[in-house]
Amino acid sequence: MAIEIEQPRVGLSKVAVSKTHGEDSPYFAGWKAYDENPYHETSNQSGVIQMGLAENQVSFDLLEKYLEEHSEASSWGKGAPGFRENALFQDYHGLKSFRQAMASFMEQIRGGRAKFDPDRIVLTAGATAANELLTFILADPGDALLIPTPYYPGFDRDLRWRTGVNIVPIHCDSSNNFQITPEAMEAAYQSAESMNLKVRGILITNPSNPLGATIQRSALEQILDFAVNKNIHLVSDEIYSGSTFSSSEFISIAEILETRGYKDAERVHIVYSLSKDLGLPGFRVGTIYSYNDQVVTTARRMSSFTLISSQTQHLLACMLSNKEFSENYIKTNRERLSKRYDMIIKGLKKAGIECLKGNAGLFCWMNLSPLLEKPTRESELALWKVILNEVKLNISPGSSCHCSEPGWFRVCFANMSEQTLEIALERIRKFMEQRKRN
């Protein structure tokens, strides 16, 4: 018998084999259940309804109408005269017309209360890349970023996986509607120090994911003061800024800087994207807006790994620089999201469920803690499994968002039709009734 000599398996890197991509968490497990049995209005009415994906589908018709009426956006005009330059354009500065359109769109969203310089905009293929890129620039492997909980589950992967940077949570709880306090920030900082981790920055999401609420002015002032005090960076992920239900309730960190005469601005960086407000996650459009020249230059160079297709830049430059379109879109989108939010809150209330008072985003933060057997993470996950497998709804458990209080769930409402939302609410109502009876 021949002796089998086993060939040594060729090795992979630590990054490749690490679990930091986090795809084993319940956040993603629920998606699997949905993929295997997706709800469909006609062909699969008993399937799982996806309420774990923060996607905005309520305003597609506005986009379609624009594209229908403006073929030059998708075709470079008759005979395609601008096509050649566009197809060759791979400059990491990005199309000037697109940067200008993005700057102006960001200003419109903030009601003109802050100004943006197109030369400070760095383009990336999505906010995911923007957040990772900033982390590479602001922190070294082994350093730490402070992030208020609950936070978007994707941060664990996006900010830590390839960068080697740690996340230290700033614990927030329902006693004050999960607002960020100076005490909580200080506690997190101390916690990092005690673990010998150098804190390089604080990253906030405003409006918050998963809370669905904007951060108040006073809190923003305190957060900026904290960053100045500790001489660290402040990253404000404002990806949902255009998804606030009323224009006046969102206050951007840019406005705070404006009132302070841009003092201490060099530590502030804003992340934005068109994936949520414009409902175009497939286009892969993200931006870093930094008040720090060194960060702008470095981010631009690093963006070579994540450039936006020049075709897409051209299309969006046309669309967003059309003031008539952009103003109408922002206004209409807000109204529709607000209406959806009211619908889901009313529906949940009828079922006896309370939510955190929200004013933005594509989701609500639902409180099911009264239903838990015990106020533990295990109880929460058990309840989540029941909702996934019996009620057939994929919602995101608070523990996947690192929420320190068990029993909270994020429920998305903008990625489906109104009819589907009604059905989801009906299922919840039935479930709650059954629970009451037992």
Add this chain to the structure above:
Amino acid sequence: MRLIVPLQSVVQGRGGLIFGSLIPCALFYFLQLYLKRHRSPKPQSNPPSPTTSSPKLAEMTRTSSRSNLFSRSIGQVRISSRAISIAKPNESPYYIGLDKASEDPYDRLSNPDGVIQLGLSENRLCFDLIEKWMSENLGHSITGRDNGELNINGIATYQPFDGTMELKLAMAGFMSHIMGGAVTFEPSQMVLTAGATPAIETLCFCLADQGNAFLVPTPYYPGFDRDVKFRTGVELIPVHCRSTDNFALSITALDQAFNQTRKHGTKIRGILLSNPANPVGNLLSREMLYAILDFAREKNIHVISDEIFAGSMYGNEEFVSMAEVLDSEGFDKNRVHIVYGLSKDLSLPGFRVGVIYSFNENVLAAARKLTRFSSVSAPTQRLLVSMLSDARFIEEYIKTNKRRLQNMHALFVAGLKGLNIRCADSSAGLYCWADMSKLISSYSEKGELELWDKLLNVGKINVTPGSACHCIEPGWFRCCFTTLAEEDIPVVLERIRKAVENTTDLLNSS
């Protein structure tokens, strides 16, 4: 004088203490008052503009915006060590030349004294074909009218990060076609990325840890220094090739480099190849591919084969892909990864379309997850599915492209020959590798860079010096000819001649 006196009194102890401290304090106080009155006004409520007008060439010593003058923060906020090295002004002639050419670009009519760009391997020879296709087909390709109804849903929403199956299928077909149909590519083994640049970086993240290294034959594409090293912390170890055998790779050299590096305590994780080679333009023979695979198996390392110029052949040699060799022999496929993209063969660098093709399921699984950081934009995916599936167009494009490449290459190389400048033997790529060593003042990198500078600033042509490509022999330059029209060639040759007018060897037959 007046200041000294009180201090003298202090020293001599005659009531000078009061004067000694009072007068300097008073002077200091008045100085403050003067400065306060003449201080510039507080900045307007406008966001600070970047302090340099051309940030690409930014001098990084002055980094603060105006408002920092009034900041009371203790120190400047710090950026990471990774970022600091990237922020430094780029000194490589590769990038400096590109910048200069883009600031003052040559145009036959509107800017005849501008810099002629021969440093960017871009193919402009067949845009007329693509433009024609666009104007005939574009209306329906982006937004995808289903039954006449505009439907953005298909491209707006989240797509699989590693590319749609439709595009993978179309790419697999295209890649197979340009490689002469000798190999079939499986869409399920493909991961699409926003260009070949992130494809290379992603593979490095998957195959090597920080501090590890890849062997890379020289001369190599200057961009590899960025793609491989910037964020991964992985090193590149050059394996030098020489003109005596037309810069062919030798296994002996690979072996030597491997052993040397291991002695220094660095772990080699793989070999990074370009085939067709950039900047030389030669091909790896079938035998050499076998030899490389044997070497890789012996050392248990990976092989990355960047085949981005596979469809830019002008010579008569046959291109053999790593995939083709693997198909035919019993090699361990798990260590081979191919990189491709549409920037060169289809002239669409702006659209950002790259491919990682691997036979290793674990690498594919990791790479797929990493594409969330660099995905192909959905409207572009849809456009390309349409274009790549148009068999008649692709057939015509490939044929015409090859013919025009052959033509330009022949004209350009003959032109250089007329100036007594020989080029290395090459069969592919958008450039030729020219030997200008006889024209440099001293046979050294310094001499080479002096010539490069003369060509750029006197001759007004941008070419890439061999040192930027880590070539061990000075005097070689990469000249891309696919950004030119035929009429431009005599202009280029004349400029070279003018730039080196004082050098004796030029125009004398050897």
